[in-house]
Each structure stands twice: as structure tokens, then as C-alpha cells.
Amino acid sequence: METNELNVSMTNGQAVLQEAKVLVENLDFWYGTNHVLKDVSLDIRANKVTAFIGPSGCGKSTLLRCLNRMNELIPGTRLEGRVLIDGRDIYRNADPVMVRRRIGMVFQKPNPFPKTISENVIWGARVNGYKGKENDLVEKCLRKAALWDEVKDRLNAQAYSLSGGQQQRLCIARTLAVAPDVVLMDEPASALDPIATAKLEETILQLKERYTIIIVTHNMQQAGRISDRTAFFYMGELVETDATDQLFTRPAQKRTEDYITGRFG
Amino acid sequence: MAMQTQSSRQLDDELAVLRQLLSDMSELVEEQVVDAINALSSNDLKLAEQVRARDDEVDRLELEVDYQCERILALFTPVAVDLRLIISAVKINTDLERIGDHAKNLAKHVCEIGLSAELVSETNMREMADEVRWMLRSAHEAFFRRDQFLARKIIAYDQRVDRLYQDMIAMIGQLVRTYSDKANEIIHLVHIGKSVERMADHAKNIGKIVVFLVEGVDIRHRGVERNPDRSVPQAT
Numbered sequence: 166m167e168t169n170e171l172n173v174s175m176t177n178g179q180a181v182l183q184e185a186k187v188l189v190e191n192l193d194f195w196y197g198t199n200h201v202l203k204d205v206s207l208d209i210r211a212n213k214v215t216a217f218i219g220p221s222g223c224g225k226s227t228l229l230r231c232l233n234r235m236n237e238l239i240p241g242t243r244l245e246g247r248v249l250i251d252g253r254d255i256y257r258n259a260d261p262v263m264v265r266r267r268i269g270m271v272f273q274k275p276n277p278f279p280k281t282i283s284e285n286v287i288w289g290a291r292v293n294g295y296k297g298k299e300n301d302l303v304e305k306c307l308r309k310a311a312l313w314d315e316v317k318d319r320l321n322a323q324a325y326s327l328s329g330g331q332q333q334r335l336c337i338a339r340t341l342a343v344a345p346d347v348v349l350m351d352e353p354a355s356a357l358d359p360i361a362t363a364k365l366e367e368t369i370l371q372l373k374e375r376y377t378i379i380i381v382t383h384n385m386q387q388a389g390r391i392s393d394r395t396a397f398f399y400m401g402e403l404v405e406t407d408a409t410d411q412l413f414t415r416p417a418q419k420r421t422e423d424y425i426t427g428r429f430g
Numbered sequence: 431m432a433m434q435t436q437s438s439r440q441l442d443d444e445l446a447v448l449r450q451l452l453s454d455m456s457e458l459v460e461e462q463v464v465d466a467i468n469a470l471s472s473n474d475l476k477l478a479e480q481v482r483a484r485d486d487e488v489d490r491l492e493l494e495v496d497y498q499c500e501r502i503l504a505l506f507t508p509v510a511v512d513l514r515l516i517i518s519a520v521k522i523n524t525d526l527e528r529i530g531d532h533a534k535n536l537a538k539h540v541c542e543i544g545l546s547a548e549l550v551s552e553t554n555m556r557e558m559a560d561e562v563r564w565m566l567r568s569a570h571e572a573f574f575r576r577d578q579f580l581a582r583k584i585i586a587y588d589q590r591v592d593r594l595y596q597d598m599i600a601m602i603g604q605l606v607r608t609y610s611d612k613a614n615e616i617i618h619l620v621h622i623g624k625s626v627e628r629m630a631d632h633a634k635n636i637g638k639i640v641v642f643l644v645e646g647v648d649i650r651h652r653g654v655e656r657n658p659d660r661s662v663p664q665a666t
Binding site: 385386389413414415416422425426427428 | 438441508509510513646
């Protein structure tokens with residue numbers, strides 16, 4: 166339906182989406198014998214916010230973790246298929262540490278280090294060999310995460326002294342400090358109040374100018390507010406992916422409609 | 431068997447209230463139209479007065495339907511087919527209220543001038559009114575049965591009323607010549623004919639809204655494309 170929006174070229178008779186930042190091809194994933202992702206294929210576009218929605222256990226968070234190879238840290242897992250970032254397969258001839266640097270992750274609950282605000286931001290970059298001016302990087306990342314104005318006078322205060330919403334934006338700043346291309350967010354606002362959520366959403370919308378963002382959310386209004394495209398998952402299958410406004414007004418699949426209107430099939 | 435969340439059950443309950451209000455509104459408006467036409471045909475001033483008085487009830491229901499829609503939007507943020515139902519209800523509500531206004535105006539003409547039944551019978555007013563009644567009843571059924579085929583039939587039917595209205599104008603031209611002493615009444619008849627024709631237009635609108643509700647396609651303005659660039663960037 167939307168391929169006309171993309172540059173599509175034909176290679177050996179197959180359409181290749183040229184602008185896909187992340188391309189998932191026929192992905193299957195198992196936790197032991199539990200088949201949690203079933204033949205998932207989708208493209209994630211650069212500088213867009215893509216939301217993954219679906220009921221608990223549908224595989225959306227598993228897919229998110231497959232995108233930066235975090236699942237392989239769990240024993241007994243198996244993956245088939247391909248995940249390409251900028252056309253390169255992240256599971257073949259790729260260093261998982263490098264993959265995770267390029268593809269940052271923000272988790273459900275804010276998890277700052279027990280350090281100062283400033284050290285939280287710089288820590289990852291320092292570990293990765295950052296040689297530039299640390300103060301500049303701290304300011305840059307805190308500005309990008311829309312937190313600078315609130316903490317600039319207390320950069321040496323403990324991160325735990327911040328509110329939950331501020332801690333979550335600090336975690337975003339920490340993620341940005343290692344210069345990723347893609348930022349994955351797993352229900353980043355689920356522990357936040359409406360005001361902190363609004364600030365976080367505003368931050369996400371600003372970030373997409375420079376980053377590709379993929380967000381797992383149970384809050385469908387949030388998906389509607391901030392995402393350009395939405396993918397609906399059900400029992401390990403990708404049921405439908407489309408422009409967010411299209412998916413929330415005229416979903417093509419009955420299962421999507423049942424889910425977004427609260428009537429599970 | 432569909433499994434529902436508590437909130438979707440609550441939403442269904444609220445939508446059921448909305449449907450009931452809209453059904454009450456639709457039936458009351460139909461009754462107003464029928465009574466207004468009967469008052470006209472038999473020059474029944476008492477019935478005409480009743481129609482005028484009952485218009486407040488139509489207005490009250492219009493407010494209730496709109497408020498119920500507003501509540502549902504605010505409390506449940508419905509999407510997809512539920513959202514289309516709310517949008518449709520708001521629009522149909524407006525069309526029904528306008529039809530009610532036309533019925534009231536028709537009754538007002540009857541009260542003010544006391545039209546002779548003989549004069550009315552020399553036009554095709556009754557035939558036009560019967561067609562409009564069919565369109566209104568069908569619009570009601572199409573909406574509540576979600577019958578897009580009946581809705582499309584209503585839309586096509588409007589042309590018949592338009593033709594009948596043209597015929598009526600020609601007949602009135604003849605009446606002016608025959609009953610030159612009743613020019614005042616005849617002018618009122620023209621207004622009444624226009625009101626009946628407008629009722630058909632509103633019924634046609636309801637047909638189009640039902641197509642939107644069921645098929646998710648807006649057929650109001652053929653050949654006019656929505657400008658996709660109006661959306662804010664993150665919503666495209």
C-alpha cells in the first residue's frame with residue numbers, strides 16, 4: 166500500500182526498500198521450544214518513529230531485543246532469518262557490542278547508574294573510548310534529551326535525586342552519548358505520570374530528526390500521538406503494519422480492529 | 431467468541447446509549463414529518479401546532495446525542511469503526527435536526543396561512559412527502575442495520591424527489607393562473623415544497639454517512655481529493 170512512498174528498486178525481480186533503516190526478513194525466534202516470533206518481515210524507516218503494539222506475550226518486546234542482539238544473552242534462545250541495519254546483517258560478521266552501540270535501548274523503568282547526572286551520561290561513552298570534551302558531550306546529550314534546562318545547575322547531583330520522568334530522559338541522554346543510529350524504547354513511559362509522559366513524548370518527537378526510533382507501547386493513544394508507523398503483533402505474528410493514522414482509522418485486518426477497539430478475537 | 435476488556439464493555443454500553451438516543455431522535459423526526467404533512471393535507475391547525483411545540487423535544491435530543499458523543503470521545507478515545515460511529519452519529523444528528531426544522535417550518539406555514547386542502551391536492555405534494563417518508567424510514571434502517579446497499583438506494587432515490595419538485599414548480603405555475611385570488615397561499619406552498627425537497631437532501635446525506643460508517647469511504651464529494659499534505663509531519 167505504501168511502497169510508492171519509498172524508493173523501490175528491482176533486484177533480480179525482487180523489490181528492495183532502499184530507505185529502510187532496519188529491515189527484518191523472515192524472522193523466527195524461540196525461547197527453548199516456545200516459538201515467540203513467527204516469520205516476521207518488516208521495514209523500519211529512517212528518522213521515523215515506529216510503534217510496536219499488541220497484547221502481552223505477542224512478541225513485540227522480543228522483536229525489539231532481537232534488533233540489538235540482546236536476546237542472545239539469554240540461554241536457550243534460537244533465531245532464524247535476518248535483521249539488516251543499513252543493509253548489513255547484524256547477526257553475521259558483526260560484533261554484538263558494536264551492534265548495541267549503534268542501536269541503543271531505553272527500558273521500561275528508568276535505570277540510572279548510582280552516580281551523578283553527569284557521570285551517567287558520560288559513562289558509556291568513556292567505556293567506548295570517547296576522547297572528546299566530556300562536558301560538551303554531557304551538555305549536548307542532555308539538550309537532545311530535553312533535560313539540560315532542568316539539570317544544568319546540578320550536574321554533580323546524584324541521578325536518583327531526579328524525578329522518574331527526568332531519570333528516564335537521563336537514560337535517553339546516556340543512550341545518545343554513544344552515538345547510536347537507532348534508539349529502541351521498551352514502554353519508556355509506563356512508569357511515568359501524564360506530565361512526565363508528555364515531556365518524554367516531546368523528546369521523542371525531537372529525537373526523530375536525527376535518530377530512527379522504535380517504541381514498544383501498550384498505550385495506543387501514545388502510539389497515535391508520536392509514531393509515524395505502527396506495527397500490530399498478535400501471538401508472535403506481525404498482523405499488520407501501516408501509517409499510524411491509517412491503522413487507527415481504517416485497519417486492514419479484522420484482528421487489528423478487534424485489538425485497537427478493545428475486542429480481542 | 432470475542433473476549434472483551436472491561437473498558438470495551440463500558441464503551442459498548444455507552445455506544446448502546448448513543449444508538450438509543452439517535453433512534454429516539456430519528457423516530458421523533460419521522461413522526462414530526464408525518465404529522466406536518468398530515469396537517470398540511472387536511473389543514474389541521476391543531477396538529478400543526480403540536481408539530482411546532484414538539485420541535486423543542488427534537489432540539490433536546492440533538493443536545494443529548496451530541497453530549498453523548500462528546501463524552502465517549504473524551505472518556506474512551508475510540509478508534510476505527512467505533513470512531514466512525516461517533517463521527518457518523520454527530521453528522522446524522524445534525525441532518526435529523528435540520529429535517530425536524532423543516533417539519534416545524536412546514537407546520538408554521540400551515541398555522542399562519544391556513545392552506546386549503548383542495549389547493550394542496552392539486553399539487554404532487556403528497557407524493558413527494560411519501561417519497562421523503564420512505565427515504566427517512568430507510569435511512570433509519572440503513573444506519574441501524576449498517577446496510578450500505580440500502581444507503582446507496584436512498585442516495586439514488588433523491589433524484590426522484592428532485593424531479594417531483596421540478597414537476598411541482600410547474601404545477602404551481604399553473605395554480606397561479608387558475609387561482610390568482612390565492613397567490614398568498616400559493617407562495618407558502620412553494621416554500622413548503624422546498625422544505626420537503628430539502629428533507630430529501632438531508633436523508634440523502636444520511637445515506638452517504640452510512641456508507642462512510644460501513645465501508646470507511648467518504649463519498650460526499652466525488653472527484654475531489656483530500657489534500658494529504660494537511661497532516662502534521664508525525665501523523666503522515
